[in-house]
Amino acid sequence: MTVNEVASSGESGLSAPLGQQRGVVYRVYTNCWFQIVLMSFICFCCPGMYNALTGMGGSGQVDPTVAANATVALLAATAGTALFMVGPIFNRVGPRVCLLLGGWTYPLYAGSLLCFNATANGAFVIASGAILGIGASFLWVSQGAIMTTYVPESQKGRAIAVFWVIFNLGGGVGSLASFGMNYNSTSGTVSDGTYIALLIIMAVGWLLGSFICPPASVRLAELQPSPESDKNWRKTAMMSLRAIMDWRVLCMLPLFFCANVFYSYQQNIVNGMTFNIRTRSLNGAFYWMAQMVGGLTMGLILDIPGLSRPIRARIGWVFLVVTGMAIWGGGYAFQLWLDDRMATGLKQDIDYKDGSISTGPIFLYIFYGAYDSFWQSYCYWLMGARSNSPAVAAVLVGAYKTFQSTGGAMAWRINALAEPAMSQLAMNWGLCMGALMIAIPSVLAVTVTSNTEPTEEQETKEVCVEPK
Template sequence: MSGMRAEGQLAQNEHRGPSNASSTVYKIWTHCWFQIILISFICFCCPGMYNALSGLGGSGQVNQTVTANANVALLSATAATALFVVGPIFDRVGPRVCLLLGGWTYPLYSGSLLCFNATKNGAFVIASGAILGIGASFLWVAQGAIMTTYVSESHKGRAIAAFWIIFNLGGGVGSLASFGLNYDSKSGTVSNQTYIALLVIMAVGWLLGLLICPPSYVRGTQLQETPKPEKNWRHVARQSFKTIVDWRVLCMLPLFFSANVFYSYQQNSVNGMNFDLRTRSLNSALYWIAQMLGGLVMGMLLDTPQLTRPMRARVAWVFLVVTGMAIWGGGYSFQKWSDSRLRQGLKQDIDYTDDHISVGPMFLYIFYGAYDAFWQSFCYWLMGAQSNSPAVAAVLVGAYKTFQSVGSAMAWRVNAINTPAMTQFAMNWGLCMGSLFIAIPTVLATTVTSETDPTTEASSSVAEKFDEEAKAG
């Protein structure tokens, strides 16, 4: 990896200077946990604020079709670029450049919604969504590689929990701010001040990407970086493909596909269609706060010292099945009730002050948020169990974002064409439970051992064959 070797040489040059070696600031900056916290705050500012916006139902717009189609464009662009475009670029340029390439697209999207408030230019919103999809590929591939490889094996669950808490604090804070700004609004549309505030915070997150250090700088970790021969784009693409077709990874792909498939239903059909604007803002805040707690619970479960790593995988799987059946079962009762109200013409009318009808649906929405954190934390942990190499992790995260985006784009398109909410609900419940059962071979695999050994990594044999081909070629 030419990019990784260049970063390694730069790191050696940095370490030659005694002032750097003895600098407290330098030591803090290069520590693995500082980098985990830093990438968490970047995601707090960028996708966290985006989540606050999308959680309002239709990104705070009365016309939800425009934002639903923008989401389809966004997710389609992510699916098209995350694996075979961004993964190889990450291999060459590293996480910092990827974050800078992707971060600016978040304030662009918020600006397009601000423009829509004034001009009703839906085409600009959809185009900005597509550009954000490409930018999100860069950001999330870099984030996933950092989160799953910058810390030791015994701390990966805690790293995921720390990230999930800080990241979703962004959605929670952004939604609470929107709740305050729109408390007395009767328009059904988010105010210009909301979009401006989120745009500024997203821009700050983009600039924080300058502080990310490359893998070769990081201290206190088990990063696996070995010298590699020069590779061209064709070889890198072939390595990425062979990594993905490993049977352990193939069994995880349905989990990836289902990771965000329920967002369109929950945000538009549940929150967007049943609650008034200020309650949608409050629900969105509670949703992301529940994600913080959910990430903490799953992180603690996945780092339980009394359990071996194979046992943690199995316990977490059972936990997902049991909580999923309970939460989606409650969702079925809610959807029948909601359909009955909509037939009576009752739409976007539930206010949080109406205790007799708001408490149950609001708690269901909170549990939906917690389950999302359970699900995605488990996915990231399974990916981290396959390899400690940032290059391999970037491929796995690229696959995750690709299939996650394909599933989510499909779901947003289903929502945009006004598919009945009960049909969307049934699709989500079936996909989630079905994908958990398809993942059983990976969860039970004896290769998910107490520590990831380079000789037993999901892609180790692929990497070795790749090196042989590169030397021959």
């Protein structure tokens, strides 16, 4: 054996374990479930902490008007960018760049509220809300494309459930932290420390976006990446138009419109006008934890083994109708009671220790949180049933965020104009039930096939294995 052969064999002996080790790390990194969990933790840190803020009513301020107007600006910006701007950009640059473009806007918004505590600069809060709306478009389009296409057909309900649990854990943890930091507060507004803590966590979430894997590297049989030759603006625009104008998608648009329409009423009236600041924080934790349970429940329903996908689609729809009528019916009784209290000048006074007077409203707020997760999980599942292409999924999620934000902006503006609370409740209840009726053709269309419709795009070959 020559010196070169010895050196060569020595190098092989040393490098093989390193190569195998690198292979294991890379396979874990490109595993679809690792990416789902990573995306979930990004949302835990960014929109999860944002939810902790808004869930306190008025983003933790005594006067909710500035926060409501900032939310209107946020949702209007999201509605204007999610579909026609972010979807095509996502198709060109992928989820990692989109997350880095959008993630920094979350700590900016938390910083604007910190500034407002010191300077009462409402214009900065509203401007930050508008900027966050654009950033949120990048984040949510990326999240939706990952969640609905990175896992096999039989695991999509579970992927939604896992995401919803981790994501809403952010809102729950953030709200509990706020509860502890404001336990002895008598000012009616949260402390500076609350805003600083949430800002830091949001910044961490932004940095985590740099670890998201591009679709072409994900190990999944059903994933259908767009060929490089199709990544031009004209073909992207035509693909987007075809995806949106499908009649099954058009029937889903009212569902999308209603996905955030009830937040303003629930957060600023049910929670914000009923309870004191520490109880609002505690209720926020319960609300987002209920979303964890709700997302898990709907995910399990939509992945029931032994039932075809068409049957699961119908069961999910019936579940939404029945639970919606029960929860909104309870909300009507609560609103009659709250109107009587506010007529006598009682507001923002109920503490969680007040016994029977606080128990019913707290549980109602918990059920509202669960219903939100039922609704949004079902919407994502229906979108996932349409295509396994990340490019098409990005367009559908863009449409979802556009109409969701349009509905939310309308509702927050109505709330900012101080329309009667009973009118807001009636609007939310009526819109939700009406949207479910309009969606019936889309739900029934799932019965046409038990598999996501194929596209002309090339499929990858390696199967994603769910980690044990």
